[in-house]
Amino acid sequence: MKTINQLGIYLDHASANLIDFTGNDKEPQTIVSEFDIQDKHETLQRSESEMHHKEQDKQRAYFKKIATLAIGYNELVLFGPTTAKTELLHFLQKDNSFGKIKIEAENTAKMNLQEQEVFVREHFKKFDSKNS
Template identity: 60%
Template sequence: MKTTKKLGIYMDHSTAELIEFSDASKETKTVCSDFNIQDKHETLQRSESEMHNKEQHSQKTYFKQLATSVLEFDQVVLFGPTEAKTELIHFLRQDHKFEKIGIELLTTDKLTQNQQHAFVRDYFKKFDVKFL
């Protein structure tokens, strides 16, 4: 029987915490967007259009980094307090490579790292049905 690889991604527009669900140690990989508030202020002083273009380019790069990680898994839960998770799933659905990956979106409050791990554990545990 094939082992299903499961991933939880707690994200907003600037960072994403990738939490693999497994019986092994709970390590979190962090992916950060390279567009920050300082960049926004600097480019906004020159031009709103330039700021918007830079922000879109940075977001696309950020989503590509996350997409590369998602390809390694069979089931993914995207969760967090912002709409970034919705934007990511729209980005992923544009590519047919992600059709066979089960992806679900859930809105949560802001969570600590321990709460994120507990959320991923509890989410995937409800699918682990053991037959005798």
């Protein structure tokens, strides 16, 4: 029987929590975006166009870090209160490495880490019962 590796990713544009639901009791990992408010103020003073390019480059690097950690999973659920989850979904869909990985995105309210862990557990348990 094939092991299904499941990962929940709670994210906004500043950080992401990766919550493993495979059963190995891994601690959640946090990835922090390098584009911060300081960057925004500094580049805005020079030009809005430059700020937009810098923001896109740093967001791409942020999503790439997340993708590198998510590549070993069969199922992903992306969730959170902002559009970052949809942007990450589109980023992953363009990557051929994620072609056979089931990815879902869900809108949620802002959550603390404990609420995120409960959400991931409930999401995958609900999903598993549909397949049984």
